[in-house]
Amino acid sequence: xxxxxxxxxxxxxxxxxxxxxxxxxxxxxxxxxxxxxxxxxxxxxxxxxxxxxxxxxxxxxxxxxxxxxxxxxxxxxxxxxxxxxxxxxxxxxxxxxxxxxxxxxxxxxxxxxxxxxxxxxxxxxxxxxxx
Amino acid sequence: xxxxxxxxxxxxxxxxxxxxxxxxxxxxxxxxxxxxxxxxxxxxxxxxxxxxxxxxxxxxxxxxxxxxxxxxxxxxxxxxxxxxxxxxxxxxxxxxxxxxxxxxxxxxxxxxxxxxxxxxxxxxxxxxxxxxxxxxxxxxxxxxxxxxxxxxxxxxxxxxxxxxxxxxxxxxxxxxxxxxxxxxxxxxxxxxxxxxxxxxxxxxxxxxxxxxxxxxxxxxxxxxxxxxxxxxxxxxxxxxxxxxxxxxxxxxxxxxxxxxxxxxxxxxxxxxxxxxxxxxxxxxxxxxxxxxxxxxxxxxxxxxxxxxxxxxxxxxxxxxxxxxxxxxxxxxxxxxxxxxxxxxxxxxxxxxxxxxxxxxxxxxxxxxxxxxxxxxxxxxxxxxxxxxxxxxxxxxxxxxxxxxx
Numbered sequence: 001x002x003x004x005x006x007x008x009x010x011x012x013x014x015x016x017x018x019x020x021x022x023x024x025x026x027x028x029x030x031x032x033x034x035x036x037x038x039x040x041x042x043x044x045x046x047x048x049x050x051x052x053x054x055x056x057x058x059x060x061x062x063x064x065x066x067x068x069x070x071x072x073x074x075x076x077x078x079x080x081x082x083x084x085x086x087x088x089x090x091x092x093x094x095x096x097x098x099x100x101x102x103x104x105x106x107x108x109x110x111x112x113x114x115x116x117x118x119x120x121x122x123x124x125x126x127x128x129x130x131x
Numbered sequence: 132x133x134x135x136x137x138x139x140x141x142x143x144x145x146x147x148x149x150x151x152x153x154x155x156x157x158x159x160x161x162x163x164x165x166x167x168x169x170x171x172x173x174x175x176x177x178x179x180x181x182x183x184x185x186x187x188x189x190x191x192x193x194x195x196x197x198x199x200x201x202x203x204x205x206x207x208x209x210x211x212x213x214x215x216x217x218x219x220x221x222x223x224x225x226x227x228x229x230x231x232x233x234x235x236x237x238x239x240x241x242x243x244x245x246x247x248x249x250x251x252x253x254x255x256x257x258x259x260x261x262x263x264x265x266x267x268x269x270x271x272x273x274x275x276x277x278x279x280x281x282x283x284x285x286x287x288x289x290x291x292x293x294x295x296x297x298x299x300x301x302x303x304x305x306x307x308x309x310x311x312x313x314x315x316x317x318x319x320x321x322x323x324x325x326x327x328x329x330x331x332x333x334x335x336x337x338x339x340x341x342x343x344x345x346x347x348x349x350x351x352x353x354x355x356x357x358x359x360x361x362x363x364x365x366x367x368x369x370x371x372x373x374x375x376x377x378x379x380x381x382x383x384x385x386x387x388x389x390x391x392x393x394x395x396x397x398x399x400x401x402x403x404x405x406x407x408x409x410x411x412x413x414x415x416x417x418x419x420x421x422x423x424x425x426x427x428x429x430x431x432x433x434x435x436x437x438x439x440x441x442x443x444x445x446x447x448x449x450x451x452x453x454x455x456x457x458x459x460x461x462x463x464x465x466x467x468x469x470x471x472x473x474x475x476x477x478x479x480x481x482x483x484x485x486x487x488x489x490x491x492x493x494x495x496x497x498x499x500x501x502x503x504x505x506x507x508x509x510x511x512x513x514x515x516x517x518x519x520x521x522x523x524x525x526x527x528x529x530x531x532x533x534x535x536x
């Protein structure tokens with residue numbers, strides 16, 4: 001049952017950075033049609049370059065929610081460019097569990113939503129080619 | 132109490148020898164796709180080893196044998212649902228059968244015409260109609276589904292403009308058995324054609340298209356012990372004769388000139404190109420297998436298991452079951468949620484116990500909206516399931532609870 005390790009469940013039950021943000025610079029909503037997981041991300045920027053604050057509202061499975069929680073905890077102080085360049089492996093390393101190909105989509109939901117939001121903010125289109 | 136079909140039937144299905152995470156496989160996802168008996172697997176192997184050649188082409192022995200076997204499979208399907216040979220078209224799956232109808236019947240519709248569906252349709256009996264309607268300017272209307280998961284039949288929806296009524300026989304999510312006889316009669320009274328999605332019924336209960344008076348009925352081989360890649364479309368001969376083909380090409384023609392083509396006789400008019408010959412023949416074997424056991428026995432067996440599963444699951448704290456409470460209105464499919472644990476998490480943990488159930492929206496997103504849920508778990512039963520399968524599931528749910536405590 002290594003997919004549901006203590007730490008994953010801890011983040012699932014007590015997600016960090018949960019909530020909405022009225023004055024966000026970047027907002028983006030994404031969903032995973034397979035499971036119906038949904039995530040709304042809110043980013044507040046410093047000097048239009050660095051992430052100052054991050055919030056997510058997420059509905060879905062433990063894996064998607066824990067991934068959102070763990071990921072958002074690492075984003076403050078990172079530049080948009082850094083986040084834009086984050087590899088999928090970054091999330092896998094945070095989760096430290098073996099994911100089946102189908103559950104990979106759950107794990108990456110928040111990261112991809114955040115990247116899509118940043119790309120939109122920068123006026124470019126998100127592609128998956130970084131990974 | 133013993134069930135109608137003994138647990139020893141699992142011996143016919145090689146996959147049950149397999150261990151999943153070291154546990155015996157408990158397969159509760161037959162509504163998605165069924166497992167295959169040895170006979171069906173052997174048919175495919177034997178066909179390729181001994182008989183394969185293209186059909187309707189050569190005059191040599193192999194081609195003749197392959198042609199006869201493939202045509203014979205159509206006859207078996209025809210007998211299975213009390214239709215005529217000419218009325219049985221092999222497609223790729225239920226989805227393709229419905230697309231055939233959507234293109235052939237739907238493109239004839241005009242602005243102002245109406246297609247009547249239900250809120251509980253699988254996407255495959257919704258999206259083709261919705262998209263074709265957009266092209267021709269027809270309207271799509273929906274029969275509502277109650278919170279108990281039953282159809283609300285509103286007479287006002289059956290209008291002189293209703294040209295096609297397409298409805299699922301059994302809900303692939305909640306197992307609701309719809310009153311299709313009543314719907315067919317209502318459609319008949321306004322002159323609309325009726326399409327029955329029988330993907331969840333043909334594998335499980337006896338179907339008689341004459342008795343139902345259905346105009347069209349579609350189902351898939353892979354949900355009824357046959358291989359993937361073969362579907363069936365039944366249509367009344369009088370309609371099929373008049374309809375335009377959906378796919379054009381080889382085998383569906385009688386005579387081709389550069390400027391025009393005479394189409395082949397039924398059912399070949401609707402089977403363009405080299406079909407899935409081995410798959411079609413193996414569907415015939417699957418039907419032999421089902422007929423040998425008897426569709427009434429299969430129905431009975433699943434009713435017994437459904438009742439047992441309902442009783443056992445109802446005892447589990449935190450279970451919410453969707454769909455009709457009256458089990459007489461329900462087939463062997465149970466949609467449920469457990470505590471507030473996401474269905475994917477439930478399924479993932481059950482998988483570690485060797486249990487295969489489905490978690491998600493089950494290709495019925497509009498229905499999820501009606502039920503006001505994002506997703507659900509779903510278990511579905513077939514002739515090889517046993518009471519022990521249910522017991523293993525119920526025990527494993529306690530493990531799920533423990534993980535999330």
